[in-house]
Amino acid sequence: xxxxxxxxxxxxRPSSPPAAGSDAMEDGIATRELNLWYAKFQAxxxxxxxxxxGVITSLIGPSGCGxxxxxxxxxxxxxxxxxxxxxxxxxxxxxxxxxxxxxxIELRRSVGMVxxxxxxxxxxxxxxxxxxxxxxxxxxxxxxxxxxxxEKALQEVxxxxxxxxxxxxxxxxxxxxxxxxxxxxxxxxxxxxIILMDEPCSALDVEGTRAIEELMFELKGxxxxxxxxxxxxxxxxxxxxxxxxxxxxxxxxxxxxxxxLAPKNPKTAEYIEGRYG
Amino acid sequence: xxxxxxxxxxxTRSVWVVWIETAFEWVIRLCGISAILFVLGIFYFxxxxxxxxxxxxxxxxxxxLFSTQWYPTSEVNVRYGVLALIVGTLSVTLxxxxxxxxxxxxxxxxxxxxxxxxxxxxxKIVIELLAAIPSVVWGFIGLTVMKTIIxxxxxxxxxxxxxxxxxxxxxxxxxIIVSIGEDALKAVxxxxxxxxxxxxxxxxxxxxxxxLPAAKTGLLAAVLLGVGRAIGETMAVLMATGHAVxxxxxxxxxxxxxxxxxxxxxxxxxEGANHYRVLFMVGVLLFTITFIINITADLVIRGIRxx
Numbered sequence: 001x002x003x004x005x006x007x008x009x010x011x012x013r014p015s016s017p018p019a020a021g022s023d024a025m026e027d028g029i030a031t032r033e034l035n036l037w038y039a040k041f042q043a044x045x046x047x048x049x050x051x052x053x054g055v056i057t058s059l060i061g062p063s064g065c066g067x068x069x070x071x072x073x074x075x076x077x078x079x080x081x082x083x084x085x086x087x088x089x090x091x092x093x094x095x096x097x098x099x100x101x102x103x104x105i106e107l108r109r110s111v112g113m114v115x116x117x118x119x120x121x122x123x124x125x126x127x128x129x130x131x132x133x134x135x136x137x138x139x140x141x142x143x144x145x146x147x148x149x150x151e152k153a154l155q156e157v158x159x160x161x162x163x164x165x166x167x168x169x170x171x172x173x174x175x176x177x178x179x180x181x182x183x184x185x186x187x188x189x190x191x192x193x194i195i196l197m198d199e200p201c202s203a204l205d206v207e208g209t210r211a212i213e214e215l216m217f218e219l220k221g222x223x224x225x226x227x228x229x230x231x232x233x234x235x236x237x238x239x240x241x242x243x244x245x246x247x248x249x250x251x252x253x254x255x256x257x258x259x260x261l262a263p264k265n266p267k268t269a270e271y272i273e274g275r276y277g
Numbered sequence: 278x279x280x281x282x283x284x285x286x287x288x289t290r291s292v293w294v295v296w297i298e299t300a301f302e303w304v305i306r307l308c309g310i311s312a313i314l315f316v317l318g319i320f321y322f323x324x325x326x327x328x329x330x331x332x333x334x335x336x337x338x339x340x341x342l343f344s345t346q347w348y349p350t351s352e353v354n355v356r357y358g359v360l361a362l363i364v365g366t367l368s369v370t371l372x373x374x375x376x377x378x379x380x381x382x383x384x385x386x387x388x389x390x391x392x393x394x395x396x397x398x399x400x401k402i403v404i405e406l407l408a409a410i411p412s413v414v415w416g417f418i419g420l421t422v423m424k425t426i427i428x429x430x431x432x433x434x435x436x437x438x439x440x441x442x443x444x445x446x447x448x449x450x451x452x453i454i455v456s457i458g459e460d461a462l463k464a465v466x467x468x469x470x471x472x473x474x475x476x477x478x479x480x481x482x483x484x485x486x487x488x489l490p491a492a493k494t495g496l497l498a499a500v501l502l503g504v505g506r507a508i509g510e511t512m513a514v515l516m517a518t519g520h521a522v523x524x525x526x527x528x529x530x531x532x533x534x535x536x537x538x539x540x541x542x543x544x545x546x547x548e549g550a551n552h553y554r555v556l557f558m559v560g561v562l563l564f565t566i567t568f569i570i571n572i573t574a575d576l577v578i579r580g581i582r583x584x
Contacts, residue, residue: 082394115468119466119469121490135486
């Protein structure tokens with residue numbers, strides 16, 4: 001049972017970023033009155049926002065403001081801890097992911113996630129890339145399909161040339177930057193609609209950061225990308241839209257240039273000037 | 278370090294503190310080395326008691342290893358063949374591992390990945406209690422409860438046999454396999470789990486595609502500690518296996534193990550007699566078997582790591 005209406009095979013990709021519009025289907029992600037508690041602590045307070053399809057949106061704010069929590073709501077990975085309570089609604093491409101008929105497995109298939117520390121699995125590079133295909137396959141996979149998927153995914157993230165001769169080496173042995181690219185590559189064979197990134201560059205050096213940012217630009221348009229970052233300069237460089245959060249509340253959401261050049265809210269202005277954080 | 282470099286500037290620390298620290302360092306060093314000393318000492322002791330047997334005419338190493346005739350106290354024709362005892366030990370151990378490994382690893386996976394925090398805590402306490410039951414109590418259970426059950430269900434004449442010993446040993450090894458196995462799974466970084474979950478893996482897929490490959494060395498160690506326990510166990514098998522020198526043809530045949538033989542006969546063998554020395558030789562054999570298992574395990578683990 002597919003999560004997002006469309007059949008999974010040959011799901012068409014949105015070819016270009018759609019123009020901003022008020023139609024609900026134009027939103028990649030829309031939240032309504034989203035509240036979240038870790039036991040008694042309220043980490044998200046009435047979040048209402050619409051994240052556009054096919055662009056890069058960054059989530060910024062000081063530590064503990066709830067940006068990672070919000071990100072982890074979008075694939076419901078927060079729920080692996082028993083003490084989390086969520087109320088409200090999140091619509092991904094028009095479908096509420098908290099509806100009872102939503103399958104978590106299908107949801108996570110169409111919403112990929114990249115973590116703060118690169119976390120390739122302790123298996124070969126090849127197996128890492130097709131891990132998603134394997135766990136979602138009904139029967140055995142055809143070898144040629146696997147080979148194609150691996151080549152395509154690694155080409156998309158720019159690892160194919162370096163790694164094509166050692167696909168069966170352990171993924172753990174790669175450089176951090178390659179590991180993180182691999183973590184992005186392993187999402188692609190599943191053809192996700194949305195890619196969530198939780199500070200994907202914080203473990204990388206300058207070169208690695210640049211490479212991942214370039215990769216994000218390449219992927220933009222095909223995928224809706226949401227990135228949490230601590231690094232305001234990165235948000236400014238690498239995102240189209242920007243959301244500023246503080247103490248579990250969404251303070252401001254607008255185009256990135258506007259947020260950095262002419263913030264509406266004084267708290268945003270103080271944060272981007274570096275008065276706190 | 279600072280105190281050593283400059284003589285002019287005396288250390289502010291008192292001589293006593295320095296002395297005490299040095300003393301502690303030596304005590305700790307001694308503790309570390311003592312393991313080696315003990316192993317060597319025990320090996321020397323057992324081997325020196327056993328060695329004179331090689332010069333006796335009535336003993337041959339080939340007969341010892343390959344004969345099933347164990348008549349150490351016969352007055353006319355003394356025979357010291359331990360093949361039946363080796364087979365006895367191996368068959369009981371094998372059976373117990375066939376039961377305990379799936380059961381123990383399954384329990385470890387359940388405790389570590391599937392059950393809630395409260396159940397987990399209580400299960401861990403109970404499993405530790407299970408590990409603390411003395412082996413003679415297990416033997417007692419085998420001798421009474423398990424014996425009756427086996428006689429009723431299999432129709433065997435005698436409920437003390439390979440099956441009984443194997444089950445009792447399995448019950449004794451499971452807690453070790455569970456607790457070490459659970460540690461091994463706990464040591465798998467949570468980031469692997471998150472990676473799997475975020476890709477849409479079900480709990481089972483997470484277990485067999487991510488956790489088992491990641492924890493395999495630790496799980497192997499858990500199994501091997503279980504094997505070690507099973508091979509070395511004496512009292513429970515002495516009571517539960519029927520103690521008959523016999524190569525078993527079926528699960529309900531009685532056997533005798535190497536360890537049980539030593540325990541049962543050493544007290545009656547006069548010190549320095551050939552029987553006494555052969556029993557020490559059996560000890561050397563046991564030592565060798567466990568040594569081989571440990572070395573193999575070590576090599577296997579290294580092999581897995583390198584891959």
